[in-house]
Amino acid sequence: MKFMQLFNKKKRQKNYEEPNPTIADYEIPPKPTNSVLNTNRVFIKETLNYTEDLTENELQINQDTDCLLMFIESLSDEEKLEKNFYSKWENVYSTWDLEKVLKNMDAIKLLHVSDAIPHLLEGKSILFIDGFEYCYSLNSTKVIQREIGQPDNEQVIRGGHQGFVEKMIVNIYLLRQLVHHPQLTVRYEHIGEKKNTKLSLLFIEGIADKEQINEIGRRLAKIKTNKLISSGLIEEYLEDSPYSPFPQYMSTERPDRCALNLLDGKIIIFIDGESTALILPITFFSFYQSNDDYNSRWYAGSFYRLLRLFSFITAVTLPGVYIAIISFHFEIIPYGMTYVIKDAVELIPYPPIIEAFFMELTLELIREAGIRLPSPIGQTIGIVGGLVIGDAVVNAGFVSSIMIIVVALTAISSFVVPANEMNMSIRLLRFPIMIMASLLGFVGIIFCLNLYLIHLCKLTSLGQPYFYPLAPFSFKGLLKDIVRIPHTKMNMLEANKKSKNKES
Amino acid sequence: METSLNNRISTTQVFFVIVQTQIGISILTLPRDVYGAVEWEGWISIAIAGAVIQLVLLIYVPLVFRFKHHTFFTLTKITLGTPISVFINLGYFFYFISVSILILILYYRTIAAWLLPVTPKWMIMLLIISAAVYLVREDIHIIGRFYALVSGLLVIVIAVQFTGYTSANPLYLLPIGHVGIKDYIEGAQSSLQAMLGFEVLLFIYPFIQGAKKKVIQSVSLAIWFTVSLYIFTTVSVFLFFSPDEIELVPHPVLYMLKAYSSPFIDRLDLIFISIWIVSVTTSLIMYLYLVSLFTQVILPIKKRKTGVLFGGTLIFAISMFFESNESIDAFGEFVSKISYSFIFYIPAVLLIVALIRKKPERGKE
Amino acid sequence: MKIMLVFLIIFTAIFCSGCWDARQLRDLTVLKSVGVDLTEDDKIELTVSSPISEKHRTAARSQIFSTIGDTPRNARINLESEVSESIDASKLRAVLINEEIAKEDIYPPLDVFYRDPRSALAAKLLISKVNAKEIVQLTPEDRERTSEILGDIIQAAENQTMVPITNIQLICPDLFDLGKDAVIPYVTIKEDAPKLVGVALFNNLKMTGTLSLKESSALLLMQNQLNKKASLTEQVHSDEDIQMENFISFNIEEVKRDMEVIVNKHTGTVDVPLNLQIEVNVLEYPLDDLDTQEKLNALNDKLSARLTEQFGNVINKLQESNCDALGIGRRVHAFEYSFWKEHDWQEIYPKVNFQISVEVEIVRHGILF
Incomplete structure (x- = not known):
């Protein structure tokens, strides 16, 4: 019997697979608000499957x-209701007062009771009044947010120590605190099949490229x-x-980083419920910049x-160069090092590629x-x-000590990148x-590097070209993005750029 | 041929495109080649060759300016009419294919001699041709970007040669003027193969964005940059080897670097040859691009990407047939012989015809 | 999917065929020195030495093999059958060629080095007076097992301006140049240790004579190739009681060479006035009387005379062995090309008229007078 049950379960699960059992897919047939209060109550309860926090x-x-006030207690802030609604209820003597x-x-x-469901799920309260063919949705959303703290993955030594949180509004607030630009524009978009994910697009009108904003809109709609x-x-x-x-967008949790990029003409995307902002378009070299660069001496x-x-x-x-050297071109090692390396690899049973992969x-x-x-x-x-x-591993004669050095150096180098997503790509690129x-x-190495470079150029x-300012080459960009010239000079460069833009 | 604005290349990129197309396979052998004709005065021959090419440019310039919106393939059609132009375009197609094949087999020969004697031919060739196909699938402005980027490597090409100057003997360059003018011309001819690549101007002109004057400037600059790099290389080689020794060494530049030794790094030739591979790739890429341009403009293949794959496979397949050194040398000889007509005679005839006919600039469009 | 399939095919193709040209460093016997000898029946005997890895924990410090073949390459191929790993000569530090071979033609044993793309052109080239095999076999106990004593000796001598800075490649232009001849360090064996005795003089590809170390220093000064330092000791007095007080030792600080090549086309003679101005720093002078300018001048004159004589002797030796180490022929070639073409330099060079004058000036004398 049990076996049969299992079987049935399996079958049922299979049935569940399509359509996907997510909230988004749950279709609510439109239903106008009934003047009979109880009908509405039943409808809502049924739709929400008699959930007990309703x-x-x-x-x-x-x-x-x-009258009937309905809300989901886990989502709504009762204190808010108390303050704004219950306390004033005593003064309500007629529907007009209400x-x-x-x-x-x-x-x-709301004219449709079916529309009330999403409101309920957002934490709002629904008020039905007997005899009315509409209902009210009241704002009682509970706001629980993390403290604005320094993001763990992107710490800086000097500069602001604020980080984004999971609340979009707060994030926009943080950004607006830094950028007081009248042209800073926020655009909300609802995306997804059921349009239930809210995100916001931030850009500065006049600096950001309009084409790009439209393009983002087109792609989001997809x-x-x-x-x-x-x-x-x-x-x-x-x-x-x-x-x-390669990652083509940068995600960051730092408002100051976003602000800098925003002023540079980039577009920021916030997603509700996530503490990371996406910055786009981005170049390869942006991943290698840290806010600390701007706060330290320019030489440093x-x-x-x-x-x-x-x-x-x-x-x-x-690792590739090391493998190539010890299995093909060891003549490139100077005489003094040859025997040192030879001694180290003398008794290793595996070819270097296996050694390297293992490590x-x-x-x-x-x-x-x-x-x-x-x-x-x-x-x-x-x-x-x-x-x-x-x-x-070295003592066991499994891997040579030089390979350990090489792998360790490689690992350390790959962690130097300030941005995590670039770090991931780098680690894959070396295989x-x-x-x-x-x-x-x-x-072989040259072949791979050639392909990587071609890819980066493409x-x-x-x-926007990803490998700017190297491809297409721009000397001014080089000064700005690859080395950090003093701020005073940088201003001059930017002033030049602006006047040029005006001319054209 | 309409080209949209965003896939055009700037005049700076034209400079790099021409430099990178010119510098390639023959930088290794050039000093030895010119030595064969004029001994230690080879660098003079190279300068002469540069001057001659500058003159040839004077034929190209009015020709391309006359037909601003046409690559050479459609230009022939307008000036000479369809039947002859088909013939000529096909000629160019075969010419580009053979130059690409020559690049590929010379590249293989060098790699096999210096680095990988046992590795099968198809592998070594596949590496470079696949990289080329991967890039040529893109528009010319991406190619231009890539060329500008890898031109940074030329700094290393120049820098490593300075190591040869530690044991340079300036007396090896003297006396000057010990051979006749005829010999200089012969030397210039033997350096021609190294100079090939400036003819791409005929084909990429419609993709260039910039004033006419700037285009001429950057193309001339490119030619003279290449010539100076060649002269520099040749002179460093001549200073390092005694005259009788060069005759024995087919790749003198690599040989010079091979002798280098320091507590930090030995054998600079390995570094040089690695960088040289990139230069070879860039030359191959340009010719492959021209081949694919032909397939797009002339053949009924509408997508250039298909043409690239077709051209790449063709070049790869034919290159596999060259085995012996004699056949390679004979083929090289053949290519440099036919190149005269393709880079000089045909454009000259076209210019004359165009001048006589005084066709309106736009042609049939 | 298609891309994946292509990758899969490529990768299987690659992995099935393996690594064609890989030569794992651990599987090679990396040679540090090679000696080439001639056996009695005119065959080539090749002796090679390679340090043994410390991992192997043996008492022996180097492995030494020796085979006979028709050519150096043939001998090396024969060697492969004796050595368990394959042999690699790309890190060679020293190549010894027996005098017997050098006297006939030095190029044939070197050809294999010039032709192989992997060979070490930076290896030092030496001519050995005794059998090269004996020198290569020496493994001094007091040195690291990986060090190559011959290479180190030459390196030190180069720094002292005793022998010219050479290696297989640097010597090559001179060997082939008709207008300049090569000089190559010359070693022998003494008390179970290699000893540098001077340089071997070459006329084109043949060894024709030798110079002692002191003479070769003089030659280098005339070539204007002063390296880090050069020290000489000369006898300037003969009347002092204590023998030591007759001598002066000095470092050469700076050399100014003024050499001209004057070709007389009518007589077919070449004159070479060679003036050297040498500034020296006294290292040892037990008489301790460098306090006045007169004494200095007297000493300067004495030194100048002695050096002029000695340098003249060196030139004579060079001319006797027809070794144009100063590159006079190259200058004639460069500046008097018609004369060069008309005459055979081989015959002209021994008759070249050198006029040598050396001027020594003591510019410093340490912290004592």
């Missing part, structure tokens, strides 16, 4: 008109999914080439920027294991992985190089 409160006006009270609560008149919409999903829909390994700022770019090159090529994968495992553990345990994992495995290096030596972010 609270109803019966009220009366002048002891003759029955309308006055409701006005204070930004009530919305999102036809009924899944829970997250920034990652939106990103993929907005990308020019979703198959590219430039040096660290160049260091980060150098880290990109080492993170992508170093790289170990490292990825350690990282992946540590990332979701509470931080004290995470550290332990790091130590166990890094020190114990590294040492043991093809390693394979080609083990097959063809330097020729890549666009919202139609």
